[in-house]
Amino acid sequence: MKRRFIAGAICPKCEQLDKIVMYDDDNHKRHRECVSCGFKELMLDQPDADELSTRVNQPRAGEKPLSHEDEVQVVQLMDPKKLH
Ligand SMILES: [Zn+2]
Secondary structure, eight states, rough: OOEEEEETOOOTTTTTOEEEEEEEOOOOOOOOETTTOEEEETTOTTTTHHHHHHHSSSSSTOOOOHHHHHHHHHHHHTTTTHHH
């Protein structure tokens, strides 16, 4: 299981800096875990959370406002199975 530290992340439980690691389980669910206090959390609906964590408060490149119908199409294009 590949784990990556999230630079600058603060544990919501023990509030220590740089103790949060992120990993994907066998079902491609993303989790984060604190190596200091053992805090664990499943990260829902954030398949690109590791990238977003380094780009907080910045607009995502290529992202534009979409109608509801367009959102459905984007989801299909971003099938995680094809990205891995
Ligand atoms: Zn902690």
